[in-house]
Amino acid sequence: MNNIKKNRLLDQVFKFWGIACTFLGLILLTIFIGSIFVDGIQRIDWDFITSLPSRKAERAGIFTALMGSVWILVLTTIIALPVGIAAAIYLEEYAKESKMASLLEVNISNLAGVPSIIYGLLGLEVFVRILEMGASILAGSFTLALLILPIVIVSTRESIKAVPKSIRDASYALGASKWQTISQQLLPASFGGILTGIILALSRAVGETAPLIVIGALAYVPFAPASPLDEFSVLPIQIFNWISRPQHGFEVNAAAAIIILLLITFVMNGIAVYFRNRWQSKLK
Amino acid sequence: MKEKKDTIDKSLKRKHKLQAKEVKVFYDDFKAIKGIDMNIRANKITAFIGPSGCGKSTFLRLFNRMNDYVDGFRMEGEILIDGENIYKKKVNVEQLRKQVGMVFQKPNPFPKSIYENVAYGLKIQGIKDKNYLRDKVEDSLKQVGLWSEVENDLNKSALALSGGQQQRLCIARTLAVEPSIILMDEPTSALDPISTAKIEELIYELKEKYTIVIVTHNMQQAGRLSDYTAFFYMGELIEYDKSKKLFTNPEKQQTENYITGRFG
Amino acid sequence: MGPNAFGNMRKIKERVIEKGLQASALVTIAVTVGIILVLSIEAIRFFSEVSIVDFLTDTQWTPLYTDKHFGILPLLSGTLLTSFIAILFAVPIGLSISIYISEYAPRSFRKTIKPLLELLAAVPTVVYGFFALTVVTPFLQSFIPSLSGFNSLSAGLVMGIMIIPFISSLSEDALHAVPNSLREAAYGMGSTKLQNSFRVLVPAASSGIVVSIILAISRAIGETMIVAIAAGQQPRLTFDPTVPVETITAYIVQVSLGDVQHGSLEYRTIFAAGITLFIFTFLLNTISYRIRKKFREKYE
Numbered sequence: 085m086n087n088i089k090k091n092r093l094l095d096q097v098f099k100f101w102g103i104a105c106t107f108l109g110l111i112l113l114t115i116f117i118g119s120i121f122v123d124g125i126q127r128i129d130w131d132f133i134t135s136l137p138s139r140k141a142e143r144a145g146i147f148t149a150l151m152g153s154v155w156i157l158v159l160t161t162i163i164a165l166p167v168g169i170a171a172a173i174y175l176e177e178y179a180k181e182s183k184m185a186s187l188l189e190v191n192i193s194n195l196a197g198v199p200s201i202i203y204g205l206l207g208l209e210v211f212v213r214i215l216e217m218g219a220s221i222l223a224g225s226f227t228l229a230l231l232i233l234p235i236v237i238v239s240t241r242e243s244i245k246a247v248p249k250s251i252r253d254a255s256y257a258l259g260a261s262k263w264q265t266i267s268q269q270l271l272p273a274s275f276g277g278i279l280t281g282i283i284l285a286l287s288r289a290v291g292e293t294a295p296l297i298v299i300g301a302l303a304y305v306p307f308a309p310a311s312p313l314d315e316f317s318v319l320p321i322q323i324f325n326w327i328s329r330p331q332h333g334f335e336v337n338a339a340a341a342i343i344i345l346l347l348i349t350f351v352m353n354g355i356a357v358y359f360r361n362r363w364q365s366k367l368k
Numbered sequence: 369m370k371e372k373k374d375t376i377d378k379s380l381k382r383k384h385k386l387q388a389k390e391v392k393v394f395y396d397d398f399k400a401i402k403g404i405d406m407n408i409r410a411n412k413i414t415a416f417i418g419p420s421g422c423g424k425s426t427f428l429r430l431f432n433r434m435n436d437y438v439d440g441f442r443m444e445g446e447i448l449i450d451g452e453n454i455y456k457k458k459v460n461v462e463q464l465r466k467q468v469g470m471v472f473q474k475p476n477p478f479p480k481s482i483y484e485n486v487a488y489g490l491k492i493q494g495i496k497d498k499n500y501l502r503d504k505v506e507d508s509l510k511q512v513g514l515w516s517e518v519e520n521d522l523n524k525s526a527l528a529l530s531g532g533q534q535q536r537l538c539i540a541r542t543l544a545v546e547p548s549i550i551l552m553d554e555p556t557s558a559l560d561p562i563s564t565a566k567i568e569e570l571i572y573e574l575k576e577k578y579t580i581v582i583v584t585h586n587m588q589q590a591g592r593l594s595d596y597t598a599f600f601y602m603g604e605l606i607e608y609d610k611s612k613k614l615f616t617n618p619e620k621q622q623t624e625n626y627i628t629g630r631f632g
Numbered sequence: 633m634g635p636n637a638f639g640n641m642r643k644i645k646e647r648v649i650e651k652g653l654q655a656s657a658l659v660t661i662a663v664t665v666g667i668i669l670v671l672s673i674e675a676i677r678f679f680s681e682v683s684i685v686d687f688l689t690d691t692q693w694t695p696l697y698t699d700k701h702f703g704i705l706p707l708l709s710g711t712l713l714t715s716f717i718a719i720l721f722a723v724p725i726g727l728s729i730s731i732y733i734s735e736y737a738p739r740s741f742r743k744t745i746k747p748l749l750e751l752l753a754a755v756p757t758v759v760y761g762f763f764a765l766t767v768v769t770p771f772l773q774s775f776i777p778s779l780s781g782f783n784s785l786s787a788g789l790v791m792g793i794m795i796i797p798f799i800s801s802l803s804e805d806a807l808h809a810v811p812n813s814l815r816e817a818a819y820g821m822g823s824t825k826l827q828n829s830f831r832v833l834v835p836a837a838s839s840g841i842v843v844s845i846i847l848a849i850s851r852a853i854g855e856t857m858i859v860a861i862a863a864g865q866q867p868r869l870t871f872d873p874t875v876p877v878e879t880i881t882a883y884i885v886q887v888s889l890g891d892v893q894h895g896s897l898e899y900r901t902i903f904a905a906g907i908t909l910f911i912f913t914f915l916l917n918t919i920s921y922r923i924r925k926k927f928r929e930k931y932e
Contacts (some may be wrong), residue, residue, distance in 0.1 A: 095824040102732025105725045106745060116763045147925060178650055179657070182740050190921060192660050196698050197847065198910065199915035201852025201881050204888075205906045210672040213894065224627065230663050237660070250476035254538070257432060257543055258489035259466035261642060263649050273479055284754075290888035294856035294881065298888045298902075313861025320758040320857075327762050328860055335766065341841045342759050350527065353754050366479065462642070 117346065124339030131339060137304055137322070141333025146341050149309040149322035152221065152301075153290055153348075156318055159225035160232065160289050165282065167229075168236030169227020176244045177266055179183070196234035203231045204298025211306065212299050219300030222312040227295050232285040243274035246367060276363025280356045287352035293320040319345045369371040385410035385549065385579045386431055391445035393426055393603075395438065400426050402603040403445070408596075413575050415584045415590035415611065418600035419626065421497040424583050427600065428551050431581065449549070466493070469542035473554045475534035477526035477541075482509075482518050485526045485537055489545035512570055532563025535570050539570065550574065552582040556589065568593055587627055591615045599623045641665030671910055679899055687904065692824040693878075695885070695901045702901065704908055706867035710784065711909075712875035714859050715787025715852035717873060718795060723845060725792075726799025730841075731829045733800070734807040746801065753797045761861030764790035769862065782864030782876035791858050795848045802847065805929075807833055807839020839927040843920045850916040852910060856881035880909045 135145020175192075179185035207227030217223040247270050255265040271278075296318060303325035305317045317325075319341060326338035369612060386408035393401035401423045408414050416424040423518060426435065433454065435441045446453045454464055468487070477485050486505040496500060505522070509515040518529070528535055552571070556564040568583045571593060574580060585591050587623060590597050596610040599622075607614060607623045618624045679687070682702045691701025728750070733742050733795050768786040773779045779786075811832050818828040834841065856879075866875025878886070884902045892898045 091824045095826040098728075098826045098829075099732070099736050102728050102736055105728040106732055106737075106749070108725060108862075109793050110748060112793055113752060113755070116531045116767060120762075133848060135776045140909075167659050169831065170653045171660060174650075174653035174657040176655060183731065188657055189763055191664050193921050194914065194917050195572070195660060195663060197850050197913055197920075198667065199856070199881065200915055201854065201856045201884055202671075202906055205884070206663070206667050206670050209674070210666060212700070215904070222819055224724050233660065248476075250472060250474060251478060252437075253434065253470075253472060254476045254478065254541075256437070257434060257465055257470035257472075257728060258465075258492070258541065259462045259490075261462050261646055263646050264492045268476060268488070285755060291754075293756070294885060295759045297885055303742060322757055323762070324857065324861065327758075327765065338762060342762060345756060346759060349754055349756060350751070353747075460643075 087220045088258065101274045120339045120342050120346075123336055124262070124341075124343050127336050127340035128343060132337075133344070136308075137317075139328075141331055141337055144323055144326075144334075144337055146319065146344065147310045148305045149317045149341070150344070153303070153314035155221045155309055155316065156224050156228060156296075157286060157290055157313070159221060159312060160228045161286060163225055163229035164232050164236055164285070167280075168233050169240050171233075172237045173266060173271075176241045177262065177270070188352065192234050192237055196238065200231055200292055201294040201298060203227055204295030206230070207295060207299045217313070219302070219315055220313045221316045222308055223299055224301055224316065224318075225297050225312070225329060227288045227299055228292060231292065231295060232289050235285040235288065236282060239284070240278050241273075243277025243363075244270055244280065246277060247273045248367075274360050275366070276366065280360040280363065283352050283356040283359070285355070287349050290318075290352070291320055291349055293324055294316075296321060297324070307336035319348075370536075384408065385450065386581070387446075387448040388427075388430070389446040389448065391427075391430065391443065391447065393423070393430070393435070394440075394442040395570075396440035400603055404605045406598065406605055406608060408579065408581060410579050411575060412595040413571065413580045413582060413593055414596045415594035415597065416581065416589050416598050416600060417587060417626070418606075422600040423603040424598075424600045425553055428553055428581060428583050429470075431549070431551055432465050432470055435471065445488075448605070450574075466545050467547050468549045468550075468551060469545065469547035471539055471542055471550065471552045471555045474558045475531055475538050477529070477537055478536050479525065479527055479618070481523045482526050482529070482537060483522040486544050489541060493545070502543055508544040509536050509537075511543055511574075512536040512540040513566070514540060530563070532559050532566060535559060535563070535567060536570065540569075543574075547578065549579045549581070552580065554583050554585060557585060564589075587615070599626060601626070654797055667910070671903055671907040673695030673799065674900050675907045678897070678900035679906040681900075682904075683903050687811045691869045693883070696890070696900050702904075704880075706869045706903065707878060707880045707905060708908070709869050709871065710859075710863065711853055711879040711881070712865065713871055713873065713877060714788045714863055714879055715849060715855075717784060718766060718791035718852045719845070719849055721789055722795045722799055722848060726760075726796045726844070726848070727803055729796070729800040729842065730807055731834070734804050735825050735833065736827050741907050742804075746804070749797045753794060755794070757855060757857040758861070760794055761787075762860045764862035765911035767865055776874060779874045780864075780876055782862060782866075783874050784859075784877050785873040787859045787861075787863035788873065790796055790862065791852055791855055794855070794858070795851055798848045798851060802844030803837070803841045806844070808835035809840070810836045818836045839923050843924050843927070846916050846920040846923075850913045850920070853916075854881065854913050856885060860885045880905045 133150065134143050134147050136147055138144040175185060175188055179188065187205065188190035204227060207223060208330055211217045211226045251273060252265060252268050255269045258269070301359050302315055302317055303321055303323055305315055309316045323341045323345065326334040326341065374427065384407040388404050388406045391401055391404045392399065404427065416428060418424045421566050428566065429435045431446050431449070431583045443455065447455055449468070459597060461469065487501045490501055506515060511516065512534060517533065526534065528598055529537060542591060556567050559567065568589065572581065582594065594611045596608065597611040597614045599614065601622055607618060607620045615627060618627065635650065653760065687702055687704055690701050691705055692701035692703050693706045694701045733745060764786045766822055769779065769781060769783065769788055772786055814832060814836060818832045823831070859879045860882040863879060863882065865878050865882060866876040867878040867883065886900065886901045
């Protein structure tokens with residue numbers, strides 16, 4: 085009897101411990117975002133967003149960094165998307181059981197685990213030096229595109245896999261070829277899932293700092309970039325730079341820029357989750 | 369250059385639309401079909417019956433090469449359509465499947481509009497003529513008796529239709545590409561009795577123009593619908609005869625046991 | 633001609649498309665080859681000037697000073713120390729979360745909480761670095777007055793928060809995949825959820841849980857911005873969590889920010905450091921992939 089009581093008590097204790105753990109991270113995150121909000125929100129105004137960087141904290145803005153992030157995001161998408169989706173289609177629909185397929189699979193799984201800073205070293209040697217792109221937006225975009233490639237491939241594969249087999253059967257039975265079945269049935273049916281994966285991958289790219297520092301992106305860029313071959317900064321690098329300054333004014337700037345960066349990240353994540361839910365309920 | 373000749377012309381000449389010669393099927397090491405010879409007549413309804421796992425669906429899917437995508441699938445022997453071996457290397461599988469349509473167990477409309485579902489088979493052949501497509505869609509939907517029900521909703525999602533309507537849509541989709549043979553894999557097993565009756569009626573009407581092979585679990589259905597019935601058991605063709613004969617006076621004990629409900 | 637020619641055209645088109653898709657897939661191989669080549673070529677040049685024995689045994693790392701030492705050990709100890717703190721913090725919490733969500737919480741809760749937890753991993757790491765430096769360190773200093781402004785403790789803890797979802801999410805998937813029959817058998821004998829979780833389910837899902845922990849370690853070792861911001865830039869061979877240290881990744885950032893000549897020995901140090909990091913994460917990833925492969929076979 086006593087033993088049973090003790091076990092039930094332990095069970096309850098663990099349940100509360102579990103709840104506490106589940107919310108611990110979220111509570112810490114809330115506290116943190118709250119404190120950043122208090123620090124940074126009064127600094128955010130139109131001027132902050134549209135001003136060029138400056139040595140004076142109260143005059144500095146994030147315009148060049150924001151534009152750099154937008155450039156990087158667009159180019160990274162253009163580079164990573166076609167390659168990633170094509171590779172996923174190949175793995176899921178063509179390579180299935182072959183030896184090459186299993187090699188590709190191990191390889192992609194490994195790439196997904198390579199630290200982002202290593203991609204920076206790759207980009208530094210290949211894009212910046214050998215291909216002579218310099219520390220440009222283009223070099224940064226290629227570097228980040230390679231970084232998110234495994235994520236795009238994995239999520240695209242999952243989405244294609246989720247399309248019911250009966251749709252494939254129906255298409256083949258009507259005389260469709262493999263590519264017709266893929267392009268006209270499988271891709272449209274998995275579109276929502278693919279989109280979700282891509283947005284999540286891009287939200288990762290927009291927050292990446294280390295690889296871009298390694299390829300030589302600058303903290304101080306006086307003008308907004310106008311072409312893919314221009315030097316650039318991005319939001320996270322601007323934040324990092326401000327954090328490293330001793331003056332309190334820059335800490336406030338960093339907090340304000342973090343609010344903007346988090347807003348972008350969370351909105352992207354929110355959109356991704358929305359698409360995923362809509363897609364999943366449509367698929368059923 | 370035999371392929372050039374008109375297929376309908378041939379089917380009139382030939383009594384046996386579909387032929388299987390010494391057919392064996394393996395899934396890796398498992399022998400699913402153990403050597404079957406069979407001739408299926410043109411413009412008749414032939415039913416395949418037998419307990420689950422007897423190989424009847426596998427056998428059916430040989431005629432439009434749908435087993436090609438199954439992992440570990442291997443076949444020996446020959447399958448002939450109008451005297452042509454469809455497993456020869458140079459056979460264009462897509463072309464073959466246009467000639468041999470298939471309707472599946474569960475209605476499987478594409479997650480697209482009703483119109484797109486029916487037009488799909490034509491569009492992938494490269495047909496772009498809007499008027500032709502529209503006429504064809506209307507024709508096909510009329511053939512399955514769905515036109516009056518969906519006439520005004522052609523752009524609505526096919527998934528919004530009821531199960532029975534979906535299955536009729538799937539048949540219309542198959543008819544649109546003008547096959548001469550239609551394979552049906554338990555087409556009514558997922559439907560309610562009223563929808564089932566409608567589909568059966570439809571199948572019966574279709575046999576004038578098409579050669580129909582239907583797999584079914586439902587003995588009454590086989591009896592009602594089909595001209596010929598084949599009983600499969602454990603990967604073998606046990607008995608194949610006119611339906612009337614097979615259901616009233618089977619030759620084999622196993623067949624009798626099955627149709628009287630003693631097993632399966 | 634006629635239909636046959638049409639069919640042939642299509643066959644050719646299908647082949648061309650397949651080759652194009654295959655080429656895209658092969659890009660991923662090229663990336664791996666590229667990484668290995670770039671790291672090893674620069675590292676070989678580095679080791680032609682610095683003996684590999686010194687690299688592995690010297691206890692000082694001072695390539696940017698006049699008295700140069702090239703011992704990787706201080707950077708390695710910094711990396712391992714911060715990762716160890718992160719893992720020590722994240723494993724018990726992540727595992728508890730996974731058990732709670734999979735065995736205790738209502739189904740609907742699972743659907744809402746998982747994306748929320750994954751948000752923790754979506755926060756850019758530079759933001760976590762700021763958190764560690766401006767919130768966690770001052771907070772910890774009120775308990776540990778001797779804690780320096782840069783230290784591995786707060787960097788490690790914050791990194792731990794970041795990797796919680798890696799552990800909780802993957803472990804939860806593994807627990808979720810345990811067949812229900814196993815659960816019912818244990819409940820049938822009158823065990824509580826807690827007993828069932830730790831005696832039956834966790835052992836049954838152990839490979840998945842181990843994979844999640846290995847991936848989390850690999851993630852922690854490769855993490856850059858949190859440690860670059862909050863742990864400091866002073867390579868020292870220590871396991872004292874209260875003093876500034878430098879990780880491999882932070883060193884690469886430090887050099888990249890400075891004005892180091894391309895082709896110089898200093899420039900090559902980041903590749904030597906990089907290949908060390910790559911080897912560690914590669915080993916961890918390979919182990920986890922092997923386990924995962926086995927685990928998948930078991931349930932299929």
